[in-house]
Amino acid sequence: MEIIVWLALIIFFVVLEIATVGLTSIWLAGGSLAGLICAAFGMGITGQIIVFAAVSFVLLYFTRPWALKYLKPHLVKTNYEEAVGKNVCVTEQIDNVRGTGTAVMNGLEWTARSVDDEKTFEPGMIVMVKEIKGVTLYVTESSDMPQMNGDK
Template identity: 50%
Template sequence: MEMAIWLVLFVIMVAFEAATLQLVSIWFAIGCLGGFFAALFGASVQVQIVLFLVISFLLLIAVKPLVGKYLKPKLTKTNAESLVGRRAKVTSLIDNVNGYGTVVVNGMEWTAVSADDAQVLEPETMVVIREIKGVKLIVEKED
């Protein structure tokens, strides 16, 4: 009778894992197999439950971080995100007070503002892109 219960719990856990893909219930499904084999060999219900809990929690604690690390998708920066840290050339005066300025990077013109509000950057000045806010590059003069 216990073997059937363990198999039913196993199927439920696998179905739940298939529905969520969170790598949580799969460890409990494997724990159910431990309980099933303990029941198969005639172990008491207490031993089955302890085996289920020990296997499940050991796998959850030890293996889940490793599996998550290898299954985590590699995030690729978008074109805009890849600009941070790159050099650009000022094409029109960057003046934060008056709210204008442009730079060219990778052959594309971007609206830009200075990271230092008081600093005005002249055309032909080389700058470094520090961050992106919306569609504006935040730049500072290259050292």
């Protein structure tokens, strides 16, 4: 009976791994295999559970970092976090009410919106990136912002 339970657990953890591809439950399938082997050799249920837990922990702790490093695709980091606090130039009027606005950052044009719905920014103004949500820059006034009211 115990062998059937261990087989069912192996199948469950393998199917779960296939469904999630998180490189987590596959290690539990390895622990279940160790429990199955112990059951086949007549070890008691307490020993089987201890072996299952120990093998699962060892596999998870020691081999998961290696597997994540070498088996998962290498993701390209965009470093967009570095844009927060940078000054950008408005290329199209930023008006949240109208839903318009673009700004150039590092030579690339981004959709831009004001942090404050009451504020609008005209083309040519320098604004500061306060946050990024998706592909939209949320901007606010910058200390480097040129005066647009004609004062010299």
